[in-house]
Amino acid sequence: MPKIVVTRNVGEDAMAILSSSPFEIIVNPDDAPASREWILDNISDPEVAGVCVMHGQPGDKVDEEFLERCGEGVKVVSTFSVGYDHINVKAANAKGIKIGHTPGVLSDSVADICVMLTLMTMRRVEEGIQLIKSGGWPTLPWAPFVMCGPSISSPNLTLGFLGFGRISQQTLKRLLVFTSKSHPPKVVYLSSRGRPNQAEIDADWTKEFGVSVERKEKDEIATESDILVVLCNQTPETVNLVDKAFLGKMKKTAVLVNGARGPIVNSEDLAVALNAGQIFGAGLDVITGEPNIGPDHPLVKAKNCVVIPHMGSADIDTRKKMAELCVRNAINGAKGEALLAEVKI
Amino acid sequence: MPKIVVTRNVGEDAMAILSSSPFEIIVNPDDAPASREWILDNISDPEVAGVCVMHGQPGDKVDEEFLERCGEGVKVVSTFSVGYDHINVKAANAKGIKIGHTPGVLSDSVADICVMLTLMTMRRVEEGIQLIKSGGWPTLPWAPFVMCGPSISSPNLTLGFLGFGRISQQTLKRLLVFTSKSHPPKVVYLSSRGRPNQAEIDADWTKEFGVSVERKEKDEIATESDILVVLCNQTPETVNLVDKAFLGKMKKTAVLVNGARGPIVNSEDLAVALNAGQIFGAGLDVITGEPNIGPDHPLVKAKNCVVIPHMGSADIDTRKKMAELCVRNAINGAKGEALLAEVKI
Numbered sequence: 001m002p003k004i005v006v007t008r009n010v011g012e013d014a015m016a017i018l019s020s021s022p023f024e025i026i027v028n029p030d031d032a033p034a035s036r037e038w039i040l041d042n043i044s045d046p047e048v049a050g051v052c053v054m055h056g057q058p059g060d061k062v063d064e065e066f067l068e069r070c071g072e073g074v075k076v077v078s079t080f081s082v083g084y085d086h087i088n089v090k091a092a093n094a095k096g097i098k099i100g101h102t103p104g105v106l107s108d109s110v111a112d113i114c115v116m117l118t119l120m121t122m123r124r125v126e127e128g129i130q131l132i133k134s135g136g137w138p139t140l141p142w143a144p145f146v147m148c149g150p151s152i153s154s155p156n157l158t159l160g161f162l163g164f165g166r167i168s169q170q171t172l173k174r175l176l177v178f179t180s181k182s183h184p185p186k187v188v189y190l191s192s193r194g195r196p197n198q199a200e201i202d203a204d205w206t207k208e209f210g211v212s213v214e215r216k217e218k219d220e221i222a223t224e225s226d227i228l229v230v231l232c233n234q235t236p237e238t239v240n241l242v243d244k245a246f247l248g249k250m251k252k253t254a255v256l257v258n259g260a261r262g263p264i265v266n267s268e269d270l271a272v273a274l275n276a277g278q279i280f281g282a283g284l285d286v287i288t289g290e291p292n293i294g295p296d297h298p299l300v301k302a303k304n305c306v307v308i309p310h311m312g313s314a315d316i317d318t319r320k321k322m323a324e325l326c327v328r329n330a331i332n333g334a335k336g337e338a339l340l341a342e343v344k345i
Numbered sequence: 346m347p348k349i350v351v352t353r354n355v356g357e358d359a360m361a362i363l364s365s366s367p368f369e370i371i372v373n374p375d376d377a378p379a380s381r382e383w384i385l386d387n388i389s390d391p392e393v394a395g396v397c398v399m400h401g402q403p404g405d406k407v408d409e410e411f412l413e414r415c416g417e418g419v420k421v422v423s424t425f426s427v428g429y430d431h432i433n434v435k436a437a438n439a440k441g442i443k444i445g446h447t448p449g450v451l452s453d454s455v456a457d458i459c460v461m462l463t464l465m466t467m468r469r470v471e472e473g474i475q476l477i478k479s480g481g482w483p484t485l486p487w488a489p490f491v492m493c494g495p496s497i498s499s500p501n502l503t504l505g506f507l508g509f510g511r512i513s514q515q516t517l518k519r520l521l522v523f524t525s526k527s528h529p530p531k532v533v534y535l536s537s538r539g540r541p542n543q544a545e546i547d548a549d550w551t552k553e554f555g556v557s558v559e560r561k562e563k564d565e566i567a568t569e570s571d572i573l574v575v576l577c578n579q580t581p582e583t584v585n586l587v588d589k590a591f592l593g594k595m596k597k598t599a600v601l602v603n604g605a606r607g608p609i610v611n612s613e614d615l616a617v618a619l620n621a622g623q624i625f626g627a628g629l630d631v632i633t634g635e636p637n638i639g640p641d642h643p644l645v646k647a648k649n650c651v652v653i654p655h656m657g658s659a660d661i662d663t664r665k666k667m668a669e670l671c672v673r674n675a676i677n678g679a680k681g682e683a684l685l686a687e688v689k690i
Binding site: 008009010011031032033054055056057080108109112113115116119120122123124125126128129131132133134135137138140141142143144145146147148149150151152153154173174177178290291292293294295300306307308309311314315316317318319322323 | 353354355356376377378399400401402425453454457458460461464465467468469470471473474476477478479480482483485486487488489490491492493494495496497498499518519522523635636637638639640645651652653654656659660661662663664667668
């Protein structure tokens with residue numbers, strides 16, 4: 001009987017879908033990341049037709065070693081994530097293995113977090129929380145402009161996006177309800193080569209969103225944005241996209257939100273910019289080196305930076321949808337059918 | 346020359362409006378709260394026609410003593426706030442003194458904060474921040490549902506409001522962009538006697554917001570709400586409105602947001618409910634006893650509660666608008682003209 005290997009129990013509903021499939025399910029019995037050994041041993045079984053892997057577990061890296069150890073029958077590796085930076089897609093495809101992922105279903109929840117981080121950063125919430133936790137509230141003198149930040153309803157803001165895929169568009173849709181109606185924002189976005197596809201380029205975003213939406217170059221986006229949201233894929237071209245030079249071009253009143261992947265923003269350069277007041281603040285759902293980030297990390301310590309532990313897609317409904325899509329990709333792939341969502345590069 | 350007393354410099358723009366008025370401006374020279382003595386001495390001058398007071402400064406309380414010490418010429422007391430719980434309005438009116446305040450201009454910024462607190466509470470952001478600050482991120486095991494909270498885009502949510510004035514309506518407008526389109530939320534609200542006025546009662550909120558909006562009793566709102574936002578005025582009737590009995594009726598998965606005044610929610614009862622998991626979480630911009638709230642306050646310590654230091658209206662544009670409205674109320678009142686926004690009870 002052909003098998004599907006699952007490196008982590010993905011919740012009752014999705015496990016039930018697997019159980020009712022025509023495959024034998026080999027699931028890591030522990031409620032903990034599977035060891036590398038467990039994974040490599042189990043995927044090498046010649047009866048394995050599909051593998052479900054997780055993004056946040058180091059042992060789940062789909063690299064040359066993983067692919068070499070895969071049994072001959074493996075037709076699909078399906079990741080419980082939209083990102084696939086832990087997977088060597090080219091090498092997998094070269095071996096005839098399809099890669100499934102979970103786009104779309106987490107757009108809403110990541111967009112929610114990006115809007116939340118935007119508001120938290122503009123309104124100096126991290127500073128407010130630190131004030132209370134350090135015992136400073138009782139002696140904070142009231143003053144008309146104490147603890148004030150820039151207003152999201154200020155006239156004529158510019159909203160900038162690095163990447164303009166599904167999540168950026170959902171984020172924009174939400175941000176617009178907060179912005180000025182009489183002096184609406186304009187929107188500028190960067191798209192890397194190859195993305196968006198032609199259909200997306202041809203889309204009339206200005207009509208879609210009811211405000212001016214323009215594709216621009218990196219430097220213009222840095223210079224013009226009042227709110228800059230990073231939501232592009234991590235690729236060799238986007239690593240360190242937001243670096244010293246980029247930050248140096250930004251407005252002193254601008255806020256930066258990273259809802260994508262840590263390495264797209266250079267942490268050292270951002271810490272320098274924040275501490276020097278070169279930009280107003282930053283809100284980070286992701287950070288280079290995560291989860292090995294301690295309380296002394298300069299970005300965690302900075303008063304004008306809020307860091308949360310990669311919670312973008314962490315809502316219950318979304319994770320259930322991701323789990324379901326992950327196992328359906330694995331089942332379809334193992335059957336030799338088209339995946340519901342395949343990574344194509 | 347008739348005078349206006351201002352207990353605190355209210356910023357360049359608003360001070361310029363005062364300076365160009367036909368009044369002599371007596372402003373507290375310090376960038377700090379005026380002492381009670383300074384205030385009482387200065388308002389007793391028979392040439393004083395108007396007084397601008399602040400909400401967050403204890404010496405600015407407009408009580409019997411304050412009113413007794415007011416010179417004969419005082420026609421208006423204008424507060425730099427929408428709330429007027431520091432002012433004995435009846436006693437002032439009985440002496441022929443009008444009370445001005447700053448409603449409307451802060452609706453957007455308080456609504457922004459209420460939405461932010463809703464998202465922070467549902468998505469367990471306080472717990473995430475505490476995890477990082479305590480050094481726990483590196484050893485947090487990834488799991489499909491770790492750190493997950495309820496989704497704001499879940500089908501068929503109920504959004505509850507205590508109070509349904511301007512700020513509630515602005516908050517609702519923003520929340521709706523986050524909620525499910527296919528299974529939209531329904532809205533329930535409480536209005537105390539006398540509020541909303543007849544025009545508001547007659548308004549067709551369901552048509553206005555495109556979802557079902559129903560006025561209900563307190564107990565029904567407690568029982569039905571998935572997201573409960575407190576935005577009513579503080580009055581003797583609303584103090585402790587959210588108490589043990591109310592919290593006991595709420596859903597285990599519900600979140601509570603207070604964007605109004607601390608005493609409307611009983612802190613002890615809320616702490617018990619949060620620690621017992623009786624509700625999912627709370628987000629508080631205001632808290633009884635503020636600003637005398639230390640890091641050991643049970644609500645500050647609770648992992649499922651985020652407390653921020655009363656920052657609802659703390660954005661620069663909003664505070665400028667409040668300052669302008671405050672001084673224009675004072676000028677109009679001192680001239681014997683109608684205020685732009687008068688407290689009428």
